[in-house]
Amino acid sequence: MLLRLRCYILTQLLSSPSASPASQLHRLFSAAAPGASPNPSFAVEEYLVATCGLTRPQALKASAKLSHLRSPANPDAVLAFLAGLGLSDADVAALVARDPQFLCASVERTLTPVAAGLSGLGLSRSDIARLASLAAHKFRQKSVLSKLQYYLRLFGTSHNFLRVMKFSNILSHSIERVVKPNVAYLRECGLQDCDIAKFCIQRPRMIISNPEHVQAMVACAENIGVPRASGMFRHALQAVAFLGEEEITVRVGYLKSTFRWTDAEVGMAVSKFPPLLRGSEKSLQRRFEFLISEVGLESAYIAQRPVMLGLSLEGRLRPRHYAVKFIKENGLLKCDPSYYTVFKESDMTFKKKFIHPHKEAAPHLEKDYDAACKGEVPTNFRFT
Structure with a gap:
C-alpha cells in the first residue's frame, strides 16, 4: 500500500509541474493517505529495516528514539512526503538514520508548510529534497x-x-x-x-x-x-x-629552509601569495625544484613572484616551458621572455603570444602543446 501511495504522489507531482510541490502534497495527502488505527504490536525496529531501508545496527540505535510509536501511520505519511519530493530510497534511509524523529513530524502541520515556504523562497523541488537530506532535524522546524x-x-x-x-x-x-x-x-x-x-x-x-x-x-x-x-x-x-600561530611558524620555517629564502623574502612571498601557508609541501617543493633546475630561475625571483608556486606543474608550468624552449631553440623567438609572463597568462593569451605566430613554421606545435597540458608530454615538440 505504501509503495502504491508513493508512486501515486510522485506521478501526480511530475504530471503537474506548474503547481508547487508543497501545495500538491497537501492536497494529495488528504485524498491518498490511508487511515490507520494504533497497533500495540507495531515493531519499530522491523519497520525501520523493512520499510525505511536501515541496516539492523542503524535500526536498533534509531528505534530507541521512536519507542513511543504505536502505528506506522505517521511514518508512512512522512515517507510518502519524502518520496514526493524525489528523495531516493538511499537518501531516505540516510535521513532517517541521522534523524529518526523525522518520522514523527506532522506532514500537514510542519513538513508541508515548510516545503511550501521554501518553494515560495524560490527553491525547486530538487533543492527542497536536497535540503531535507542535509538539514535533517532542522528541516522539520519552521x-x-x-x-x-x-x-x-x-x-x-x-x-x-x-x-x-x-x-x-x-x-x-x-x-x-x-x-x-x-x-x-x-x-x-x-x-x-x-x-x-x-x-x-x-x-x-x-x-x-x-x-x-x-x-x-x-x-x-x-x-x-x-x-x-x-x-x-x-x-x-x-x-x-x-591555523594556530605555531603551525604558521612551522610553515614559515619550512619555506625558509626549503626555498633558501631570507626572512624578508618569506614575508614578501607570503603576503603576495598567502596560499603558500596551506599548500602541500611536496607539491610546492616539486614546483620550486622545476623552476630552479629546469627553467633556470633564481630563488629570489620566485620569492617576488610566488604565485608561480600555485600553478599546476603538469598542466601549466612544464608544457609551457617546453613550448617556449622549443620555439627559442629553433630561432623562432627573438628575445628571452619573462617566465612569469609565460606562466601566469591565460591559456588563450599564451597561445596568442607564443603558439599561433609560429603556425606555419611549426604546424604541430599547438597540438603538441595541448597534448602536453593533458599530461602527454612529448620528448620533443615537432616541426613536421
Whole structure:
C-alpha cells in the first residue's frame, strides 16, 4: 500500500509541474493517505529495516528514539512526503538514520508548510529534497524559513547555500548571536557579500565560529603582511583560517629552509601569495625544484613572484616551458621572455603570444602543446 501511495504522489507531482510541490502534497495527502488505527504490536525496529531501508545496527540505535510509536501511520505519511519530493530510497534511509524523529513530524502541520515556504523562497523541488537530506532535524522546524531567507540574501543563490550545507549544517547555529556578528565584522574588514559567500563555500566554519575566534583570524591575516584593504585579504584569511600561530611558524620555517629564502623574502612571498601557508609541501617543493633546475630561475625571483608556486606543474608550468624552449631553440623567438609572463597568462593569451605566430613554421606545435597540458608530454615538440 505504501509503495502504491508513493508512486501515486510522485506521478501526480511530475504530471503537474506548474503547481508547487508543497501545495500538491497537501492536497494529495488528504485524498491518498490511508487511515490507520494504533497497533500495540507495531515493531519499530522491523519497520525501520523493512520499510525505511536501515541496516539492523542503524535500526536498533534509531528505534530507541521512536519507542513511543504505536502505528506506522505517521511514518508512512512522512515517507510518502519524502518520496514526493524525489528523495531516493538511499537518501531516505540516510535521513532517517541521522534523524529518526523525522518520522514523527506532522506532514500537514510542519513538513508541508515548510516545503511550501521554501518553494515560495524560490527553491525547486530538487533543492527542497536536497535540503531535507542535509538539514535533517532542522528541516522539520519552521524557523528554517527565516534562516534560509537570510542565507539566500547572503549567498545569492540556493545553489551556493546548498554547497555550504554539504560541508556544514549552518542552520544549526544562531544567526543573531553568531552568524550576523561574524558577517558584520567581515564586512567591516572590507569583504563584500560575494567575497563572504566564496569564502564560506571553502571555509563554512568561518561564519559559524565564535566571533572572538574570527577576530583572531583576521588579526593573524594582518600579521602575515596582508592589510584589510588589500585584494589579497580574502585569500590571506582563507590561508590562516583555523591555523594556530605555531603551525604558521612551522610553515614559515619550512619555506625558509626549503626555498633558501631570507626572512624578508618569506614575508614578501607570503603576503603576495598567502596560499603558500596551506599548500602541500611536496607539491610546492616539486614546483620550486622545476623552476630552479629546469627553467633556470633564481630563488629570489620566485620569492617576488610566488604565485608561480600555485600553478599546476603538469598542466601549466612544464608544457609551457617546453613550448617556449622549443620555439627559442629553433630561432623562432627573438628575445628571452619573462617566465612569469609565460606562466601566469591565460591559456588563450599564451597561445596568442607564443603558439599561433609560429603556425606555419611549426604546424604541430599547438597540438603538441595541448597534448602536453593533458599530461602527454612529448620528448620533443615537432616541426613536421
